[in-house]
Amino acid sequence: MSVTVKLPRVLTQAVTTGPRHQAEGETLGEVLESLFADEPGLRNHLLDETGAIRPHVLVFVDAAQADLDTPVGPGSQVQVLQAVSGG
Amino acid sequence: MMRILVGSEKGAYLLDESSPGWRVEGPLFPGWKVTAFGRAPDGTHLAGVGSNWFGVGVHHSDNLVDWKPADSPPAWPEGSGRKMEQIWTFHGSGDRLYAGVAQAGLFTSADGGMTWDPVDGLNEHPTRDGWFPGAGGLCTHRILEGNESMWVGISAVGVFRSDDDGSTWIPKNDGIPSVDTPEDGERPEIGYCVHGLAHDPANPERIWRQDHQGMFRSTDAGDNWERIEEGLPAGFGFVIWRHADSGRLFTIPLESSENRVPVDGNLRVYASDDEGDSWSVAGAGWPDAPQFTAVLRRAFDGTADGAFCFGTSGGDLWLTRDLGETWERLGPSFPRIATIRLIA
Numbered sequence: 001m002s003v004t005v006k007l008p009r010v011l012t013q014a015v016t017t018g019p020r021h022q023a024e025g026e027t028l029g030e031v032l033e034s035l036f037a038d039e040p041g042l043r044n045h046l047l048d049e050t051g052a053i054r055p056h057v058l059v060f061v062d063a064a065q066a067d068l069d070t071p072v073g074p075g076s077q078v079q080v081l082q083a084v085s086g087g
Numbered sequence: 088m089m090r091i092l093v094g095s096e097k098g099a100y101l102l103d104e105s106s107p108g109w110r111v112e113g114p115l116f117p118g119w120k121v122t123a124f125g126r127a128p129d130g131t132h133l134a135g136v137g138s139n140w141f142g143v144g145v146h147h148s149d150n151l152v153d154w155k156p157a158d159s160p161p162a163w164p165e166g167s168g169r170k171m172e173q174i175w176t177f178h179g180s181g182d183r184l185y186a187g188v189a190q191a192g193l194f195t196s197a198d199g200g201m202t203w204d205p206v207d208g209l210n211e212h213p214t215r216d217g218w219f220p221g222a223g224g225l226c227t228h229r230i231l232e233g234n235e236s237m238w239v240g241i242s243a244v245g246v247f248r249s250d251d252d253g254s255t256w257i258p259k260n261d262g263i264p265s266v267d268t269p270e271d272g273e274r275p276e277i278g279y280c281v282h283g284l285a286h287d288p289a290n291p292e293r294i295w296r297q298d299h300q301g302m303f304r305s306t307d308a309g310d311n312w313e314r315i316e317e318g319l320p321a322g323f324g325f326v327i328w329r330h331a332d333s334g335r336l337f338t339i340p341l342e343s344s345e346n347r348v349p350v351d352g353n354l355r356v357y358a359s360d361d362e363g364d365s366w367s368v369a370g371a372g373w374p375d376a377p378q379f380t381a382v383l384r385r386a387f388d389g390t391a392d393g394a395f396c397f398g399t400s401g402g403d404l405w406l407t408r409d410l411g412e413t414w415e416r417l418g419p420s421f422p423r424i425a426t427i428r429l430i431a
Contacts, residue, residue: 010118013136014144014156041156045141049163049170056140 001026001074005035007042008082015039023078028061029068031078046080057081091396091417092134092151093404094121094426099134101151102404102419111419112152119144123385124428125177127184127199135160135174135186143171143188145200151430161186161194161203176385178230180237187227191218191241195253208254209239209247214277218244221266221280221299222344228384229284233291238284238309242384245279246296248309259309264300282384283327287334295363297327297338304363318366319357320350325384331391335360335410337369339382339397352377356397358411369411378403385426392431398424 005021012019016039023038025031036043048054053068058081061070072078091102098114099121115121116136123135132151137143145157163169169190176187177200184196186203193206209227218225221243229240237249238259243266247256260279268275280299287293292308295315301322303312316322319340326339336359342350349355358369380401387397393410402424404417 010138011141013116013119013146013154014141016155040158041144041160044160044162044171045138045144048142049165049167051165054140054142 001072003031003072003074003076003078005031005078005080007080010082011042011045011080014041014045026071027068028059028066028070028072028078031072032068088431089394089408090151090430091404091406092124092428092430093398093421093424094124094134094428095398095402095422095424096120097422100419100421102417109417109419115152115154116146120173120425122425123174123176123186124426125184125186125200126179128179128182129199131199133177133184133200135177137173143174145174145186145203147200157201159202161188161192161205163190163192164205172224173226175226175228176230178232180232185230187230187239189224189226190220191225191227191244193227193230193239193253206253208249209256212247212256214244214258217275217277219278223384229281231284231286231291231294233286233288234308236291236308238286238294240281240284240296242282243280243299244277246281246284246309259305260312261310262305262312262314263296263298263303266299282325285327285329285336287329288331293362295327295329295336297324299323299344302327302338302363315359315363316366317364318359320353323347324382326382326387326397328387328389328395330389330393330395330410333360333393333410334362336363336366337387337389337395337411338366339387341381347381348379349377349381352379354378354380354399356395356405356407356411356414370407370409370413372414372416374416383423383425386424388427388429390429390431394429394431396427396429398427400424 023034100113119136125133145160146154148154172189178185192210194203231238245260265278283297296303321340356369357366380399389395402421
């Protein structure tokens, strides 16, 4: 199913198009893999060396904080937040 | 027409002298640290960027203004336990490209920097478990090659040389005091904090080394090092650059490891015209007012026609167009400058 993924502005420099993307999948992990197929340069910015979401990055599915196993539904909105730590 | 790429803590900037004064384009990569510039074998420009939150990236450009991300920047394999913290340097070698990174490692690309493979001979070196970071991190920041050998500088580990196309690497630090071993203690194999390297391309066995412990020279491809500090106000610093045709050397001394600013605030480039046997202040144009700022280990670049530019941690740019006879401080200032690229 198709979902919308919205990236923070700082990450638009790591993609070839703008901040809004369409991706496919039934979990957040599948959606991100679908996104990475179109935008391979993004993988390293969202996932760390262990394949997990980076420690200081939050991803929300329909306004709820999500992990890679979180299910997504038809028309879900996936939002990657700007950095959530620092001064 | 000269152009200067400035990589800083907060984005990159392109200075263009084609119009009166300097026109500044930027920030490029807003929100990202820009830590390295390079050229792919086909001439494409490269930028290494990083973020405390989003990791590192490599970008490509044909015109220095429009940049596209690489498919995959250098990355440590899953399960390695290492983090990819920063891209420190790019080095072109024939049809291959190398990248030095932190946490310390060397990667190579056969497709112009779109994808990268680790150089295991160095990255998995038998001494690896003893590699520990200094104040600048644990980083591979300099790559030299010549006479079918390659040298890398790793802070705070030391210089390594490979004579077999990167398959095996030998530490080359004899004559350098280690960072934390007493003079009468047994010399460790690693633990030497190289800050900068330069060599003579026509005779690559002659190498100059700005080290945490002072300024040194090797005449035998790094097998032995001798101290060369006559005329310098301090041995500490990060910069060593050599002009290929004239052999003139530049360095920028800082007071000490504990106090990383010019001695008495006298920001000066020191030059040597005798292979480093002696040093003196290069040229004129230096400010009377004290400049308590530093020049970091990749924040300089020079060209074959005698231009040399350096940037300070305070964000200023200094330029000579005549191999150090006259110096000018350029008008624009920037965030903390990490790297410089001169494009003639």
